Amino acid sequence: EDQVTQSPEALRLQEGESSSLNCSYTVSGLRGLFWYRQDPGKGPEFLFTLYSAGEEKEKERLKATLTKKESFLHITAPKPEDSATYLCAVQAAGDDKIIFGKGTRLHILP
Amino acid sequence: DTEVTQTPKHLVMGMTNKKSLKCEQHMGHRAMYWYKQKAKKPPELMFVYSYEKLSINESVPSRFSPECPNSSLLNLHLHALQPEDSALYLCASSQEGLTPYNSPLHFGNGTRLTVT
Numbered sequence: 548e549d550q551v552t553q554s555p556e557a558l559r560l561q562e563g564e565s566s567s568l569n570c571s572y573t574v575s576g577l578r579g580l581f582w583y584r585q586d587p588g589k590g591p592e593f594l595f596t597l598y599s600a601g602e603e604k605e606k607e608r609l610k611a612t613l614t615k616k617e618s619f620l621h622i623t624a625p626k627p628e629d630s631a632t633y634l635c636a637v638q639a640a641g642d643d644k645i646i647f648g649k650g651t652r653l654h655i656l657p
Numbered sequence: 658d659t660e661v662t663q664t665p666k667h668l669v670m671g672m673t674n675k676k677s678l679k680c681e682q683h684m685g686h687r688a689m690y691w692y693k694q695k696a697k698k699p700p701e702l703m704f705v706y707s708y709e710k711l712s713i714n715e716s717v718p719s720r721f722s723p724e725c726p727n728s729s730l731l732n733l734h735l736h737a738l739q740p741e742d743s744a745l746y747l748c749a750s751s752q753e754g755l756t757p758y759n760s761p762l763h764f765g766n767g768t769r770l771t772v773t
Contacts, residue, residue, distance in 0.1 A: 579761075581761050581762070583764075588745075588766075588767075588769070589766050589767070590661070590747050590749075590764030590765050590766045590767050591700065591747075591762075591764045592764070593761045593762065593763060593764075596761050634699060634700075636762075643688075643705055643707065643712055643713055644702055644705075644713065645702070645762060647699035647700050647701075648699060649698065649699050650699055652697075
């Protein structure tokens, strides 16, 4: 069965304290792995798509990487406005479904 | 602001009411989705429309009835809901439906539904 597991569930960091969020997945052939950011009461906002192991994508203070079993979302020198829930999702080959992990709630303290 | 627009933003309905949620996108996307999200949980897929045809129904109870009048519009008709159906209902679209190529979902900000 296809699965997506995110860790940690919640993370509190001081402003400027870099860290990484983990997304491990089990799918029968990966078609794509997606990272989203969700603010309270809003819909998820698309951040990155990763297609194959070794791929990396960057956007401002965020960098996403992908291996054959997991993806990391690295956050460098975060600011309070980076506080949000970060969702990882995967799509298996030959499937139209996108499966979401439970997310990591990130809180950056000023 | 997102490019997927959902109305209304909030909805309170009784268990005997009939209401509809609406979703619109003008990005030329050919796949549209309904997700349900409970507090502190990930979005759960309900329905997928690909090229205006229902391609996935995740065993959703018949009190939820989707409709895709055209490639830009998606409705979710609600009837005889239960209090446990209270949730954030999210609409999303993607560039392609059932193709070898993956395309990310673009979400609206949802309708917050409360069933009393």
